[in-house]
Amino acid sequence: MSSVATLPLPAGAGARPRSAASLLPWVVLAVLAAFPLIAPAFGLEYYIGFVRRLLIVMIAATSLNFILGYGGMVALGHAGFVGVGAYTVVAMVEAGVGSAWAAWGMAIVISAVFAAAIGAVSLRARGVYFLMITLAFAQMLYYLAVSLRTYGGDDGYGIYTPLSLGGLDGLHADIFYWVVLALAALVFAFSSRVAVSRFGHALMGIRDNETRMAAMGYPVYRIKLVAFTGAGAVAGLAGALLASHNNFVSPSLMHWTESATLLVMVAIGGMGKRWGGPLGVAIWLTLAEVLKLYTEYWHWPIGLMLILVVFFAPKGVATLFERKEKTQ
């Protein structure tokens, strides 16, 4: 929530003036949509794939930010749901399904089911205990994937015939990029919307004061479970897209360090900030990509940056932009 007091009568809190800030998402969307058309002119074709991966990870980070930032649930197992989504695609391919839409849709459903089951157990705990239980479940999923020999076990599974996008196939070489962009935009818009809905307000209330929320009559557990399940489903979508992006899936996708990286990305971007997920992902992955050009030891400059973020933007890089918007 905004930390700036609006004094004293907030008349018409519902109507916000259309400012430059509200156009920002559209500008970002337009630039991203134009990127595959412009990139070849600058010899940046390679980066079309990079941006596509960025967008997919942004979907996962946005879903994590929803439960972490708005819901206060510090889950260290989010990559587990990404993995469930990816392996659902593998299972669909193995079963002979050729449609991307069917495979991705199934990935959403299956990861929602996993998230509901895992959430139902782990949401009975709080704080560090919740974190450890989500980690434990994700590790179980990881070892399950390692042991699935039909799907390649440790070595992973290659998808040799890319999934079909139905009527969109063959429209353009980079059609998959735009599909990913559209889905990422949809997820971003959806989560921004939910954040200002009744559900979002209830979720943030639980984050800030769970006991009080229960004492005011909110079904706290159910609200958290719905949020957790939704976030798991969206993470599953990211996993499914990642499977199509790489045409390869391996258990390393759901290694616990992947969950931790997602957490750090959201923390860098800004927990509970609308742009927290996308910003964190963009900063982390771009830095990693650039630094890798110069050094094999790209982790340490990123560590340095983390320290800088802690000092100069402890609530995430998104807060820096907030202040700028206000002064403009």
Place this chain on the structure above:
Amino acid sequence: MSATSLFEAKGLVKRFGGLLATDHVDITVEPGEIHALIGPNGAGKSTLVNLISGLLPLDEGSLSLDGVELAALAPHQRVRAGLSRCFQVTSVFKSDTVLDNLLLAAQAHAGSSFRFLSRRAAEDVLMETALRLAETVGLADVLGRIAGTLPHGAQRKLDVALALAARPRLLLLDEPMAGMGPEDSLQMVALIEQLRAQTAILLIEHDMDAVFQLADRISVLVYGRVLTSGDASHIKGHPEVQAVYLGTEAHA
């Protein structure tokens, strides 16, 4: 009349290991009544509030409000059944504005919170409820303030307002005057007096002046048991009460 009490707690028992914190407590509250619960520190008053509101599970006993059995219900379900509470340690949403606090309370009792796509800010009904609550407790002119920056007395009022949003049949007030100066206390007494018209109240309080002024009936809790119950003059004249409670209070 007492055959149909609004609220009836019977044989409440709570143990913490070997400690019998609540020892077969019976308490009733009649419609429109302010029933005060007093007792020295450690008598089990807060435990009792937590048992009634459901934050602690009961070991034995039954609770009913308006004929509805509460013991098996989760805390939030008890609120829906008409039982709302305040907290001894002020429990508000400190980093939100007063208005956002009240909107959140209003939302809890105006339809489902499982609405995902419509902006809550567009719901005028919630705004009306929030403004009315602010009016009731006297916070209408600080709606835009961040709750955590309000003075203690105002935060206590906000705490009461959050509980009132449920339109309770029975309101549990857990030491509403705790930590208040004389002026704030007077305002709180006036507020509670005014609430009497809307809801029955179970009042846990240390401030004896306030208790004697407000309560229709007073029960004294000592070592988890109800020592005696009666009106102000009965309590004031009760020798045991003077010994265990009013006496120790004077020493403290």
